[in-house]
Amino acid sequence: MNKMIAVRALIAVLSLGVTGIALSQDELNESQINTILSTAFTDLKNVPVSACITLPGAAAELPADVETASLQTMEGKVRKDVEALIRNGLITVQFNTGKGAPTVKKPGYTAIEKEVSLSHVEVTPLGKSFYRYDESKSSGALNGKKGLYTDNRFCAHIVYGGMEKFMQPTKNPFDNNPHLVTWVDFLWKPDESKTAWLADKDLGSSLGFFPKKDGWAHRGILLEQNDDGRWELGTEPYTIRW
Incomplete structure (x- = not known):
C-alpha cells in the first residue's frame, strides 16, 4: 500500500x-x-521543530566545519539569523578557516567530497542549554541507500x-x-x-x-x-x- x-x-x-x-x-x-x-x-x-532555529548548512553534530556560503546571503553577508545566534552568545563562528569538505555525519554512507570555503562553528556553554541535534532518514533512496538528514537546532x-x-x-x-x-x-x-x-x-x-x-x-x-x-x-x- x-x-x-x-x-x-x-x-x-x-x-x-x-x-x-x-x-x-x-x-x-x-x-x-x-x-x-x-x-x-x-x-x-x-x-515542535517550529519552536527551533535551524542553523543553515547540513553538518554533523557541532562543533563542525560547515560550508561558508550556507551561513551567508547571496550578497556574501552573514545571514541575520546566524549573526543573531552569534550576537546572543549561542554559537561562535570562525569564518573562512580553509577549504575542503564540510563535516558531515553519514555512518555507512559516502560523503560528497567538495572543495569549498569552510567555517568552523561551535556551541557556547549558554548555547548548549538550547542546542538540539536531529537526524532523520529519508524514505527514498540515494545511490541505492537511504539518505540521512542532519539538523543543528536551537530550541526555545x-x-x-x-x-x-x-x-x-x-x-x-x-x-x-x-x-x-x-x-x-x-x-x-x-x-x-x-x-x-x-x-x-x-x-x-x-x-x-x-x-x-x-x-x-x-x-x-x-x-x-x-x-x-x-x-x-x-x-x-x-x-x-x-
Whole structure:
C-alpha cells in the first residue's frame, strides 16, 4: 500500500473514535495526556521543530566545519539569523578557516567530497542549554541507500496550552505492532520568560511559530503505549510511522 494512502487511512480510522471521551481509570484520559505532554515538553528534544532555529548548512553534530556560503546571503553577508545566534552568545563562528569538505555525519554512507570555503562553528556553554541535534532518514533512496538528514537546532522553551482533543486509542491497522496509538491535538507558544534570546527579533521571527488569533499555535503529536502498558511519547512523535 502506498505510504501516503496508508497514513491518510490511519488518520481516518483514528478519527472514527470519539474524541476527548471520559475513559475508565486504567485507560487514557485528558488528565493523563496533559501530564504526559507538560512533562515531555520540559525537555527541548520534544518541542515542535517550529519552536527551533535551524542553523543553515547540513553538518554533523557541532562543533563542525560547515560550508561558508550556507551561513551567508547571496550578497556574501552573514545571514541575520546566524549573526543573531552569534550576537546572543549561542554559537561562535570562525569564518573562512580553509577549504575542503564540510563535516558531515553519514555512518555507512559516502560523503560528497567538495572543495569549498569552510567555517568552523561551535556551541557556547549558554548555547548548549538550547542546542538540539536531529537526524532523520529519508524514505527514498540515494545511490541505492537511504539518505540521512542532519539538523543543528536551537530550541526555545514552550508554554503548553493544554490538549484540544484526542482520537480514540486504537491499534494501528497496518502492521503487527500490538501497541495502541492515539493522535493528540494540543496548543503551544514560545516561552519568552525562559528563553531570553527570543527578545531578539532576528531570532524570534525565525521560528516557525504562526499563532491563531488567540495567540496559540496548534499542533498534533502521537502517543503510544509501551510494553508495560504505559502511555508516552514514542520515537519521532510528530510522525505517523507505521
